[in-house]
Amino acid sequence: MASRTGTDADGDVDGADGEVVRVEATVEQVLNGVRVGLDGASGVCAYCGRELHDGDCVTVYAYRKAGHDTWNCPRVYCRDCRSGDGVSTPTLGTTEVTATAFLGVMQVAAQTTRLALTNVELESYSRPSDGSEGG
Numbered sequence: 001m002a003s004r005t006g007t008d009a010d011g012d013v014d015g016a017d018g019e020v021v022r023v024e025a026t027v028e029q030v031l032n033g034v035r036v037g038l039d040g041a042s043g044v045c046a047y048c049g050r051e052l053h054d055g056d057c058v059t060v061y062a063y064r065k066a067g068h069d070t071w072n073c074p075r076v077y078c079r080d081c082r083s084g085d086g087v088s089t090p091t092l093g094t095t096e097v098t099a100t101a102f103l104g105v106m107q108v109a110a111q112t113t114r115l116a117l118t119n120v121e122l123e124s125y126s127r128p129s130d131g132s133e134g135g
């Protein structure tokens, strides 16, 4: 028999608005310190390619797959390129956020620094249950 994928009532609580706020606060905390860009203490805007440095204000898109603790931050935009339209195409089963943050340099080893998010402020939040299901 295949693994059961039926509806599980436990994970589906309706009308829990208060929870969302709590989740968002947690997300902001978790996103602080998430590494962005490539190795080294600089990154590039995903839209215009401009270099981003320590202290720059950026808008980021980050996601986390259901059942995973790790946030991925594949897209960073400079201030000029931020679209501001939030998560335009939510993906089912994935928690997605857009957030404003400042870049900070994080030292991960004696000679190694990386850019990370600091002062994260959530702009939009898409729950795993959001997304196109049969639409």
Ligand SMILES: [Zn+2]
Residues within 6 Å of the ligand: 045, 046, 047, 048, 049, 050, 077, 078, 079, 080, 081
């Ligand atoms: Zn840009």
